[in-house]
Amino acid sequence: MVSRVIPVDEFDLVIFGGTGDLARRKILPGLFRRYCAGQMPPNARIIGAARSDYDDAGYRDLIRLAVAEFDADSAKDTAKLDGFLAQLSYVTVDARGTQGWDTLATLVRPDVVKAFYFSVGPGLFGDLAERLHLHEIADSASRIVVEKPFGRDLDSAKALNADLAAHFDETQIYRIDHYLGKETVQNLMAVRFGNVLFEPLWNSQYIDHIQITVAETVGVGGRGGYYDKSGAMRDMVQNHLMQLLCLIAMEPPNKFGPDAVRDEKLKVIRALEAVQAHHIVRGQYGPLADEQGYREDVENARSFTESFIAMKLHIANWRWAGTPFYLRTGKRLKAQSSEIAVVFKPAPHSIFDDETDTENNPKRNVLIIKLQPNEGMTLDVTIKEPGQGGMRLINVPLDMTFAEALGEGAQAPDAYERLIMDVIRGNQTLFMRGDEVEAAWGWTDPIIEGWQARSDVPKTYDSGSAGPEDALMLMHRDNRRWMEIKP
Known part of the structure; x- marks a missing residue:
C-alpha cells in the first residue's frame, strides 16, 4: 500500500538559521524527501538565510553534503537531488542589523504562500519578526514557524508571545513540536x-x-x-x-x-x-x-x-x-x-x-x-x-x-516533513x-x-x-x- 501524496500550493519558505544543525540534519533533508514524493510544486522555492557568507552555489553544495550525510539513501537519486537543489537560494542576513534584508525582500514573491522558519535561538524571534514587517517581507497571510525552547519559564514565554504578537496574529504562528x-x-x-x-x-x-x-x-x-x-x-x-x-x-x-x-x-x-x-x-x-x-x-x-x-x-x-x-x-x-x-x-x-x-x-x-x-x-x-x-x-x-x-x-513521512507541509497548508x-x-x-x-x-x-x-x-x-x-x- 502506497500512501496518497497531496500536493501543496506554490510557496516560498525562508529558513533563518539555514546553515545550522537543525536545518542541515532535519529540515532540508525532510523537504528533499517531500520533493522526491512529488509533494513540492515545481516552482516552490527554499531560501536559506544566516550570517554565513555563501552564494547560491556554495549553499547548494553545503546542503548536498548534508543530505548525503543525514539521508544517504535518498541522496543516491542524484537527478532528483539536483532538481531539488535548483530550488534553493541563499542570502546573508544579520538578524539584528540591516545586512541582507533588502535582498531578501526582492527574493520573496508576493503572490505565493510565504512561510518563515525561525531555526534560531528564541532570543532572535522578536528581532526577526520585527524586521520581516519593517522591510515589508511578511504580510497578513504569511506564516512563521518557531522552535523550542519557547521560553524557560512562564514570564519568558509570555514575553516571547508578546514579541511575536506585536507583528503576527496567533493564526500565523506555528510553534513546532516534532513529537x-x-x-x-x-x-x-x-x-x-x-x-x-x-x-x-x-x-x-x-x-x-x-x-x-x-x-x-x-x-x-x-x-x-x-x-x-x-x-x-x-x-x-x-x-x-x-x-x-x-x-x-x-x-x-x-x-x-x-x-x-x-x-x-x-x-x-x-x-x-x-x-x-x-x-x-x-x-x-x-x-x-x-x-x-x-x-x-x-x-x-x-x-x-x-x-x-x-x-x-x-x-x-x-x-x-x-x-x-x-x-x-x-x-x-x-x-x-x-x-x-x-x-x-x-x-x-x-x-x-x-x-x-x-x-x-x-x-x-x-x-x-x-x-x-x-x-x-x-x-x-x-x-x-x-x-x-x-x-x-x-x-x-x-x-x-x-x-x-x-x-x-x-x-x-518524518515528523518535520509532515509538520512543514502542514504549515504550507495553513493547518x-x-x-x-x-x-x-x-x-x-x-x-x-x-x-x-x-x-x-x-x-x-x-x-x-x-x-x-x-x-x-x-x-x-x-x-x-x-x-x-x-x-x-x-x-
Whole structure:
C-alpha cells in the first residue's frame, strides 16, 4: 500500500538559521524527501538565510553534503537531488542589523504562500519578526514557524508571545513540536476517536493507569551548555511529554480542527493537579566504562540539573478521577524507546483457576503505542495457552507495526516533513497555541521552584540502566511496575 501524496500550493519558505544543525540534519533533508514524493510544486522555492557568507552555489553544495550525510539513501537519486537543489537560494542576513534584508525582500514573491522558519535561538524571534514587517517581507497571510525552547519559564514565554504578537496574529504562528508530527502520535487520535472499540473504555472505570516513557541512550553530547540550564523538566516534560499527555487524556473535540483540538488539550493542562514532592524522582547519569558522567559532559562538577525525571500525575476531572499518569524520561538509559502504555484494569472476577493470575500479577489488557524507533501499536489480550491441559492463561500481543501492516512503500513521512507541509497548508492542528504554552509553564514553574527551595539533589544512576532505583519505587509503592525499556 502506497500512501496518497497531496500536493501543496506554490510557496516560498525562508529558513533563518539555514546553515545550522537543525536545518542541515532535519529540515532540508525532510523537504528533499517531500520533493522526491512529488509533494513540492515545481516552482516552490527554499531560501536559506544566516550570517554565513555563501552564494547560491556554495549553499547548494553545503546542503548536498548534508543530505548525503543525514539521508544517504535518498541522496543516491542524484537527478532528483539536483532538481531539488535548483530550488534553493541563499542570502546573508544579520538578524539584528540591516545586512541582507533588502535582498531578501526582492527574493520573496508576493503572490505565493510565504512561510518563515525561525531555526534560531528564541532570543532572535522578536528581532526577526520585527524586521520581516519593517522591510515589508511578511504580510497578513504569511506564516512563521518557531522552535523550542519557547521560553524557560512562564514570564519568558509570555514575553516571547508578546514579541511575536506585536507583528503576527496567533493564526500565523506555528510553534513546532516534532513529537506531534510522528505518525503514531496522530494515530493515537484516530484510534481513540475513530473506533467505537476504545472510547467507551477510555476512562477511570476501566483504565488502571497510563505510562508515558521517552528514553534515550545518548547523553547530553554537545548540548551541555544549554542542557545544564534546562534539564529534563524544561527540555522534555514541559513540551514533548506534556503534549503526549494531552492527546491521551483529552476529551473528544467536536471536530478535527486546530482550535477544537487545542481547546481540549488546554483543558487537560489546566486540570493537572499540583505534583507532590514525593511523587517526583530526579536523576543524573553517572560514568560508565569509557563514557563520562553527566557532570563531566556539562563541565560542571556541582551541577544539580536532572538528566532523568519520573513523576506521578493526576488529572482533576470526571474522566480520570483516581487514574494516575506516570511520566518518565531520561538520557543515557538502556535503550532508545518512546511509548505510551495504557494499562486496563483486570476483569472484576476471574472464572479461571489459574495460578499465574494473582493479585500481584493479574492478567490484563495493555495497549502500547510505540512512537520510536519502530512506530506501531500492540494490544495485549489474554488467551488459553495452546497445548496445555486445563485453562492456563497467557497474554499475547496483537501487533500492528506500521511498516509490516501497511506493506512495502508505506513509509511514513518524518515528523518535520509532515509538520512543514502542514504549515504550507495553513493547518495549525498539530502546533501549540500561545495560551497552551503558557498554561504548561504555569504548571511546570512551581515544581522547579520547589526543587530550588528544598535544594533538591538528583539521584545518580548507572549509564545504560533504567534510571534511579527511586523511580522503580515510585511505581512499586502503588503495587505497579514500569513497562520494560526496550527498543
